[in-house]
Amino acid sequence: MQRNLDDLMTALAPMFPRIEPRLQAAKYVRAVMSELPKRNGWTIAEWIGDHRPDATQRLLNRARWDTAGAMSVVRRFAVARLEAATSAGSLKVGVLDESGQEMKGTATAGVKRQHMGCAGSIDNGINTVYLAYVRAGAGHALIGARPWIPAEQISDPVTAITTGLPLELTFATKGELAIGLLGEAYTDGVRLDFVTGDEVYGACTALRTFLEDHGQAYVLRVRATTFTLALGGGSCLTCEQAVAKHLRQKRRWTIRSAGSGSKGERTYAWAWIATASSAHFLLVRKHRTTGELAFHYCFVPAGQPATLTRLISAAGLRWPVEESLQAGKDLFGLDESQVRLHQALLRHLVLVMAALAVCAVTAAAVRHATDTQAGRPTHPDEAPPDDPGLIPLTVAEVKRLFNAVTGHTPTLEHIAHWSTWRRRHQAHARWFHHRARLTTAYIQLN
Template identity: 60%
Template sequence: MGELLEELRWCFRRIEPFVQARKYVRAVMSEIPKRNGWTVAEHVGDRTPDKTQRLLNRARWDEAAAMAEIRRFAVSGLEEAARKSGRRRGKLVIGALDETGQQKKGEATAGVKRQHMGCAGRVENGINTVHLSYVREGTGHALIGFRQWIPEGHLTDPVRALRMGLPADLTFRTKGQLAIDICTTATTDGIRPDFYCGDEVYGNCTELREHFEADEQAYVLRVQKNFRITLPSGTVLSCEQATKTLLKHKRRWEIRSAGKGSKGDRWYAWAWIATASQRHYLLIRKHLRTGELAFHYCFVPEGQLLTKTRLIRAAGLRWPVEEGFEFGKDSFGLDQSQARLYTAIARHTVLVCAALAVCAVTAALLRDRTNSQASEPAHPDQPPPADPGMIPLTIPEIKHLTADTTRRPSENTAHWVNWRRKHQARSRWHHKRTRLARDTKITQVS
């Protein structure tokens, strides 16, 4: 942790915000159940949340430069882990794009809107942020870039934009365009994965696909069933039509693993269809039990290896971004920030990504040393081993071990109990005074 935090020092104008940021990162890596201004301040030993709130809202520091340092730390750390373990040669590097949400109440938070929230599985009030995960096959993964999505209506309303702290030069960008911005920044830092992967939100963005192709960057992007492709014969069909027409026979499908999950290999039936372009293919994945289809539009530049096996491996490596969200939220409070301003939300996300990167690199470096699992079973009737061993240390377990060294001072507990009670009494008094004025107006009207 110390190595990364020292690399972030130059991003801060003054030492005080840097010290507070260091405390903040240690707090999000602790075992406190919620991570907001009050709980973080109590954990690090502050007397009030003023320093934490100032760090996120008003302190002078460059969160974009800090994210660049975190990105370089994560990428170099995972590369070093792959080199030491001998997993560097022949393994794919994936840039996985996806968005995640955070439910919010009210209308004061930057970017808040009623929209479909994947974390809730329905339409809810909340904010959405596009993330880029750096995935090194067989080694590990970390979140290395993000952009918050802001509805166009917030940007065109100057009063609302001012209240939400939106930068004056901020323009409306779709999620696909935000992905372009994130990937462009990563490319500037010298990061060029073997493939970029994403779901239908990104696969259906023509501008994003054209950006990758102009940059000679390979991709495997999910698309919807009505996405249209041009066959070598010149016929234009939707993905669903092409599959029904060209993949009738079982011999066109082959069962391959999409990679190992926590319960073993994830087996699917796969097929691919050539298009009029020699560098574009449609990769189809079929669920073995339900028959559900998933379509991937693929591009591989001239001079790069193009095989179905390679595309299947790339498609199967998109899931770690979901795991990154799970770890970020459950272990580091990625979605627990109570910040409302645009910059404050970004700064909280940067500091959470710093904590996640430290644990991700540590887990990758210790992967082989902490893996003592017994050999995998060879047949269904094989009896279990007497000692199953242990899986490698995971990111949450690294966080738990680190949290033991960052326990909050117990003598601060009584002070914070009294501080919260006094703050809530003050808030209650002001709420009652506001209600008296409102009730007076109601009485006058009636």
């Protein structure tokens, strides 16, 4: 673990022209890997031993360092170490997904009332598009991120300046942001067997065209009633219509696993439909209990194996991105930055992704050595084994063990200093709040 952390921080060193922000970045990564209950400028500064949050805030907001270059370093590190942790031939999948962060106010880059997956409804917050690298049988990590910025923020010069939006920034849909993330990954030499994503990305024609132009196979979710397929004979049907016409017979369906979950194999009924193009297919997944259908539009370039088993395997490897995002939030503070500027948000994301990558590749490296689980039961009445064994070390356990070994106990003097600093800062803020209210009251009276 320590070696992986040291190797990554050494690789990141050229991204920093000066030693001070480089050292502060290393402390920041270590702090988000800690057991802090909440990670923001104040708590991180206190944990790493600073007397004020100035250095941490400067690192994110004003210090000179190559944020995009740092993202590239983290990406190449994660991909190389995950590849080294598994056998050749296992699928390499790039997974696209977005994740939100609920926020108050309107002063943060990208903030808007919008659908937030984390809230399950329309709420005020920001959304970021992520690219995850999943290596079957090894592990997964986040290797790219781009915040989604509403068009009205980009076109409003005042908002653009106050939120630190780059001058060259233009509006991009989530699908177009995904194209940028994949382009960066390809530039870094990342090679993928498949790209997967939900309906947001399956509906993006520009993304599908980009992938096909690059000879990139994909398995993208699409909507049942709005996505249409060109089938043989010149017919054009929606996904639902295609299923009703071509998959009425039970023998067209096969029961396959979409991969192992914590409760066992995730088995569904699967079927596929050929289209007018020999490279495109509709992959249909049916829930065995509810009968609910999910549709995947697939592209497999000429010369690559196009089998139902391979498409199912790719579709099943989409879920780990949710695990990476959840671990990023719960364990490393991916959504706890409390920053406002566009660059500061990106810098927080890349440093958290660095921490996540270190733990993910460490867990992948010891996956097989730490998996001692007993064999699975063969019938419902089988007695449990005397020793069930252990599941492999997870990212959460790797992080927990690392913190237990390295230890971090602040002095009483340091704790007292930060207690005084927080209370003084809050008193200062409270005084200005009261003065602002007085100002408002005087204006109303006059």
